[in-house]
Amino acid sequence: MHLLYQIFVDPFVQMGTAPDLLAQTLWEGLVSGVLYALIALGFVLIFKASGVFNFAQGIMVVFAALTLVGLYQAMTRLGVVNPTIGAYLALAGTVVVMFLLAVGVERLVLRPLVNQPDIVLFMATFGLTYFLIGFGEYVFGGDPQVMIADQLHLPRGRIDVHVFGGVVQMQKIDITAAVIASVLVAALAVFFQKTRIGRALRAVADSHRAALSVGISLETIWVIVWFAAGIVALATGIMWGARSDVSFALEIIALKALPVLILGGLTSIPGAIVGGLIIGLSEKIGELYWGPLLGSGIESWLAYVIALVFLLFRPQGLFGERIIERV
């Protein structure tokens, strides 16, 4: 009986008796959800364009963040005294590097593999991952770096909102992250769903050969999509780097996208957003109210359980396309 009480009654009693903590949890879940959506978006973009699950998305986050910090340090050494100018020059330089990376991936990895089975392209992204790890460690070393959040004028501090007889602490950096992620997600959603490039992108995903036959430039599409994924990786790297530090450990954060993708579907931008929010909110609530029953630390697997339960009812994910192949 006690166990049943702890599962079905006590968590709701806690929510009722400390509504400010519940509000705080919902806020934290929302912020995490938006950030998970941002990571998931990087995967979705490339999957939509090439039908490939990009295993390298996690290391692209690390690579982008390290490039930003590394370029900033280089600017300082070169005598750029004003930290703001240095930081924004470094940001611009990183965007250029991510573009060059996109061109390099298209030329050296994807182009030779046109019309190859998806599994070959998937394996190629494994190769890309290990190349970027080695190259990144060679160029930047393995030491963790501090994200240049102050130099980029990302806000510090927090806003205390007094509600329900308590307080909800909203970190300004989290608010900024949520806003930037939302804007980025919305812009990409519009760009890829309402423009010609978006339609071309879907054609490429369906069939390389058919897309080529109607005059769609596969090379251009791939460069655009990998560049967009690179920008998403940069935004992700800045936001997560500001919450912790910039190191190769950030690569693990990309794993948070997997349950989001299972839930939202690999091909849906709205799915990535809604999936991210569901996972973010449910893992925070689950960890806080039911975690102690299981020894805490459950959020690393709870997200997968939630995603798998959804899969039982919608195998294609919340917004994924139902694929019917005629035989």
Place this chain on the structure above:
Amino acid sequence: MRPRFFALATAAAVLAGASLPASRAVAQDSIYVPLFTYRTGPYAGSGIPVANGMHDYLAMLNERDGGINGVKLNVEECETGYDTKKGVECYESVKGKHPAVINPYSTGITLELIPRAAVDKIPILSMAYGLSASADGNIFPWIFNPPLTYWDGASVFVRYVASKEGGMDKLKGKKLGLLHLDAPYGKEPIPVLQDMAKKYGFQLLLYPVPGKEMQNQGSLWLNVRRDRPDYIYIQGWGAMNPTAVKEAAKVGFPMDHLMGVWWSGGDDDARPAGPGGTGYLSLDFNGVGTDYPVIQDILKYVVDKGKSQVDSKSRVGENLYNRGVFNAMLIAEAIRNAQQLTGKKVVVGEDVRRGFESLNITEARLKEMGAPNFAPPVHLTCADHNGHHAVFVVRWDGTKWVKISDWIEPIKEEVLPLIEQTAKEYAEKNTGWPKRTEPCDKSS
């Protein structure tokens, strides 16, 4: 063709035969010291300074003194990435080369190697990490974990909290949290904290951080907000540490109530939190900075000559760098002691085990080594492979660690019986665990 083939084969055989004594001669001219390190991966932030410190001290001995008693040290790193599987692979790759000692630099790897050490006759040095119970030399003759165990460290944390609250009796009703990596290393202090919680009447709250969530601790700090612990002890590593300090600063947890074990007190653990991290506490047992003759010699003979891997000279003297130096000093002194005990110049694992077992680094010896007041004196015996030495508390002042307490003794009456009991249980659980047959040296 046939005579030519035989001529070539004979020549090859002669060359091969000639090369054998040569390779043996190389092996016999030096002492092989493998270092298991991790300069890559999620834990590199903690691994790099330790690796640099260990490497640079041993390199300095080679450059300044020509090795130890005229025998060069053959130092070789093996990258583990703090991955137990890779660590075991490293062990398998070096064990045939007659290593003087193995430094796993991971509790997970140490736990895997403990049963192998006695079989392969290779001592394991897990300096202030690893299995706390392995301090019992009667059951673990091949394992050494000076200068103190995680249980000692946790007991110092409790003693420190009591001193702030006005005495051990004031612990009753307090809430002490343990924020730990959800791995063997992080879980190690739990038994002694549970015992002390019962005895002193405080509530122990556990906050495990899964390895995959090291940089995503939001939920965990919601638990902290709900539970309102009075003090938190961090047993973290790698990216977990700076994230925890940042999160604590974010939620306004008082920094002087947040204390890390000595492995959570790296400069890179506190620095990313910016001004919010000022006041964060850590246990420590080695000096920081470069104002020690031994560190000056490292700068002169290794760093200035470009033979170090530090990316900037300013990183020499940081807390974890100096920790690595102290680790290497223990290795060197055990080798030196083994040479003295055996009368041999080139010593191998079996000799160095004896060297560790009668290690006695006094304050006078530390001074001779150029490290006065750098670390606690270390005295090991046949029965005690740890020493259970005191530690002190350091405080992050925003740019560096500053010592703020005297040496604090562990609560030995709590720790020692637990070590004896757990060591016995370990031997009983592992069927066929060998009874100690290694004799004790007179000096031990």
